[in-house]
Amino acid sequence: MMPWYALLPLAAVAFVLGWWASRRASARRSGAAVNELSSDYFRGLNYLLNEEQDKAIEVFLRLAEYNRDTVETHLALGNLFRRRGEVDRAIRLHQHLVSRPNLSEPMKTVALLELGEDYMRAGLLDRAEALFADLVAMNAHAPSALRHLIAIYQHERDWNKAIEHARRLEAMTGEDEAPMIAQFYCELAERSRQHGARVEARDYLEQAFRCQPDCVRAWMLTGRLHAEDGQHAEAVQAYEAAIGADIAFVPEILPPLLNSYACSQQMDRAERFLREMLERYHGISPVLALTRLYQQRDGQRAGVEFLTGQLRQRPSVRGLMALIDATMDRVEGEARENFLILRDLTRKLLEGQAMYRCSRCGFGAKAHHWQCPSCKSWSTIRPIHGVANE
Template identity: 40%
Template sequence: MFESVIAVSLLLPIAWYFGYRNGKQKASGKSAARQLGLSKKYFVGLNYLLNEEADKAIDTFVSMLEVDSETVETHLALGNLFRRRGEVDRAIRIHQNLIARPSLSAAHRKMSLLELGYDYMAAGLLDRAENIFNELVADQTHKQASLKQLLLIYQQTKDWQNAIKVSEKLQPGASSSTKTEIAHFYCELAENKLYHQTPKEAVSYIKKAISVDANCARASMISGDIEFSLGRYKQAIKAYRELVRQDIEFLPEAINKVTACFKQLNDTKGLLQFLQHAIEMGAGVSSILVYAEEIKAEKGDIAAGQYIAHQMVERPSIKGLLKLIELYLKHASDSAKPSLLMLQGVVTKLLENKPVYHCNRCGFDSKALFWQCPGCKTWGSVKPIQGIEGE
């Protein structure tokens, strides 16, 4: 309702002006019937406004506006307003009407075309929007805005090759954020190749991702997964070591495969060294629990429980507490077991209701890992939750 009032406030004085101007045009050959029609429309619009029918008033006043150099900006502002209100059809009609005017200047036509592109984006007509923005890329004034919209379109349609091309044009110098995005686009292409069981092509894209962004943890993770699937466990471990160096917060995503690699190589000592190094570097509770499992296999439940309890002094963790309860339940007295079982149930339910991942940019929480945040659309900002309720 507030935005309707704004629209009427824009249109009312202009509509009055055209009603007045056309009333003065009798001497220049304008017909009395046309004057009367305009005057009637003006008062019809006023009547709608007085009856608090703002939408009808807007439609009436818009129909009175002639398109000339004095009113183009008003039409553009109205179209923008309609689009923000979600009335995309109205916005499209206004901007299409502007573009159809042969008297429209080249600059105003391009402005109207840009707004029409935004309208099509809002309406989900991405193919039409793409055509418009591709046309406007050639114009220096609207190049950056058009490239940004094309990048959004190609991400929505998962056209990663074109997304890479547009990103490179958008910022020729390639800032760190742009490099991050391009590396993720290559990772998307790699995962698509893996889905279609062409690992060699996937490896090629991963190499390109790392060449663009040497700190792309996702690329190292995919590289490790590819090597693991091919049974090249030493190469997989090498990739996972890179992951630790690049962003240790993502290690929980690979920790099971890391463990499996060392197991396949019968290298328990190497696994313990890997885990110890990761824990010293700040790895979360997932690495601590894997280390505890190795202690349990060698020295038993009590030693494993003592190790977890020691780690929890510095790194309090609900997951660690749950594992500790599980270990102590096996050796608890009959009188202590009911309390421990009750506590185990409470902690389990607490973890079930907690999100696992968190976007460090907008705060979006989820139980699944998204490489592009569904909330703010930032790449690489969603990570495993750290701290007492996470890692």
């Protein structure tokens, strides 16, 4: 009888061969998987950089299916969905992430923050508010959550809550939020003024000045309150202080300021101030104001002479239009017809022009806004200086 261990050397050789073959196969398999993963990842990244979000989503979806545990891929996907406007898909994805039982706490808070942003984009502000408030209470991503909460309260025009949260953000990050808080107080003051609560409006303005002593808007509102109360001398002081705080707002401030000068019979002071503005400010508004002043005081010819001289130094379409209007009465016949055509042309040229631009995002506007309608930043919309603008 042959002993069974006579077959052992043969089995040992087969064992070594089997072991070697298996190692080789698994190495090839894992290498291929890694290569496939990384090439997919870079392809997705490439699509993102080329702004081809549809293709990027496809690639990341495949990556997410390949490895269901990769939270980062899911977060990137959710972000992409939201940016593409597919908010419902982003919400579903982030809700699914949040409900995972084995998700680590830091990842869960990131997913909650993303979910809150989805809700904000979808206009579900109450849900977003609750989520961000939870995050602030948990002290997880609190500065981001606070910024989102402030944006929500601004949208809802709940200025008291916006102030409260801006102060918390200031205390948390050490960043200066005073200019923004001053704007919130100005909003409150404006609302009180509209409702006839003038004392309350003045209190809010005081708070605004406490936050930002050179707040142009607060000075303008102060001037307006004084003017409405018939205190034109005080209104003039406030408006002049507003221009002193930021000379860029001259086109906004000049009309009510000139009105207060006229009501308080301080036209000499008005002339002095406008002459000073001519030196300091390079737009057309002070020129036009002075032209009107000279026309009223010294006659049409004096006004036109001043305007012509100024237009040679600072050419402007608005100035040209004022010149055409001023000289129209003295022209007759064919020349008058030509002047009318020229006036229509300049009017149409000005109609299509944006007079203000946001210094932060470049948004163009025909009227002045304290908060940019596009990027929502405060006091960044400024008059455009150019031949066809200011």
